[in-house]
Amino acid sequence: MKTVAVLGGGIGGLAASFYLCKNPQVAKVIVLESSSRFGGWLWSLRRSDGAVFELGPRGIRPAGAVGTNTLNMVEDLGLEGDILPVSYNHVASKNRYLYVNGQLHKLPSGISGILKTVPPFSRPLLFSLLTEILVKKGREEDESIHSFVSRRLGKELADLAMDSVCRGVFAGDCKKLSVRSCFPWLYMAEQQRGSLTLGFLLGSGSAPVIVPGHLAQRAKREAWAQWSLKRGVETLPESIAEFLQQSGKVELHRDAAVRQIIPTTSGWKVHVEDGVISADHIMSALPAKALSCILPPSCQGLVQQLQDISTVTVAVASLEYEGSILPVTGFGHLVPSWEDPGLLGIVYDSVPFPQHNRQTGQTTRLTVMMGGAWFQNVFGAPQAVSADSLLARATEAVRCHLGHCVAPSWSNVALHRDCIPQYHLGHFQRVDTMRAFIKNNNLLLSLIGSAYDGVSVNDVIFSGRTAVAELLGSGV
Ligand SMILES: Cc1cc2nc3c(=O)[nH]c(=O)nc-3n(C[C@H](O)[C@H](O)[C@H](O)COP(=O)(O)OP(=O)(O)OC[C@H]3O[C@@H](n4cnc5c(N)ncnc54)[C@H](O)[C@@H]3O)c2cc1C
Ligand SMILES: C=CC1=C(C)c2cc3[nH]c(cc4nc(cc5[nH]c(cc1n2)c(C)c5CCC(=O)O)C(CCC(=O)O)=C4C)c(C)c3C=C
Secondary structure (H helix, E strand, O other): OEEEEEEOOEHHHHHHHHHHHOOOOEEEEEEEOOOOOOEOOOOEEEOOOOOEEEOOOOOEOOOHHHHHHHHHHHHHOOOHHHEEEEEOOOHHHHOEEEEEOOEEEEOOOHHHHHHOOOOOOOOOHHHHHHHHOOOOOOOOOOOEHHHHHHHHHOHHHHHHHHHHHHHHHOOOOOOOEEHHHHOHHHHHHHHHHOOHHHHHHHOOOOOOOOOOOHHHHHHHHOOEEEEEEOOOOOHHHHHHHHHHHHHOOEEEEOOOOEEEEEEOOOOEEEEEOOEEEEEOEEEEOOOHHHHHHHOOHHHHHHHHHHHOOOEEEEEEEEEEEEOOOOOOOOOEEEOOOOOOOOEEEEEOOOOOOHHHOOOOOOEEEEEEEEEEOOHHHHHOOHHHOOHHHHHHHHHHHHHHHHOOOOOOOEEEEEEEEEEEEOOEOOHHHHHHHHHHHHHHOOOOEEEOOOOOOOOOHHHHHHHHHHHHHHHHOOOO
């Protein structure tokens, strides 16, 4: 019977513990989290008047195997009654904007959208998609997202669309991010079908098969594009923690920073501030740098690779306005890096999730996100930036982009240091090298969380499930 130490109580560590806990081969799970709360970046600021402001993820996509897997977990936790779905027909799914040349532009959607020229683009999307079929397959093992999309679909789509999408998923620079690691389905479509258009039409890659439960079937039937929970997405880690607590098999430790881990002949010694814990196996759901700092010198090969995975800092300004202030309606808008490097975009939170508005009176909730890969250049060192200057920058963006000059009635600024890993060129090799090091040195260690195999909440939960299946050799 195994004792497994799970390092990190973000959604990755909690998801791994959830799957471990359900497996009869596991006797005990010890979760060690350095901060005073579980959930990591899943963080919902709840006000006493009922308003909810998401400081991290705000909507989770149900699509694909990883989306189905998360919904199965949500159903298992009994959270079905708390779900807030947003369907593909909802205005928040249909209307997404780019802020280009000082104006908001609705992105093309539906068949008619790809047939005509829609500004800021200079030709119909269909033209780029058809000519793409004739483009030769790339020969590089990896390529930046910008280079890949320029080569296949043209520089305009790379500069406008992909530049913005990378800021809205990785807060990152598409000229540095790896297409193979950030968008594996794009890479696979070219590899297997020789074209993104054909890959999209005919399918490519081999997705794992996850049997959908009732909730995932409902999501498909009702065509959900994304979902949240009544009291915010933080309800998910809270419910997992409650489930783990009730299992009787799991010890949950907050304020328990792991200082060092040392391999022994049969497992590990895990050093925390006030003692040492023995474990047969470690699942690390820590940020890559945090893991690199606690490994012993004998793991130098692993330490260097972990340190090479960089991260970026994002400032999140949550703003509440009285009344309905938006000139357009939709999910929000993204800003390409050449338009304004420091301002990533604005999410119109009250459009997809009006249920999170204050219960009395009409309000508009917005989130302005700033920094990312451009943080240092635009704002300077994160530790020296004041919340007031970030708030001023955020309200200025609302004035400039949305034409609303009145100050917000409530605001909150959060600085998320090193919150999102950057899968730069060669990331897949780094991850392969690390896993080979672990295998060759017989280390009883699994690497999970956003640093390796995908940054979305779904990917991170799935990484926990995969690690447990690999450890215990069975379905979970
Ligand atoms: C602003 C923002 C918006 C996002 N939006 C979306 C979105 O819309 N959709 C989506 O799918 N994803 C989104 N994401 C991404 C997603 O939220 C993250 O990738 C995911 O939550 C990462 O989970 P994790 O468990 O891997 O890491 P983390 O949440 O970073 O958890 C790691 C944990 O380890 C702990 N820790 C660190 N060092 C130690 C130590 N020495 N000992 C013990 N514990 C330690 C930390 O305190 C933390 O709790 C967003 C992220 C951010 C920051
Ligand atoms: C720190 C990372 C992120 C920032 C900054 C961010 C800002 C931001 N995002 C949107 C719009 C969308 N984001 C979507 C999904 C999504 N966003 C992030 C991270 C950040 N977003 C992640 C990790 C994901 C999950 C991606 C996945 O594969 O599931 C979506 C949904 C995507 C879709 O349905 O196609 C939208 C839309 C804006 C406007 C914004 C503003 C700065």
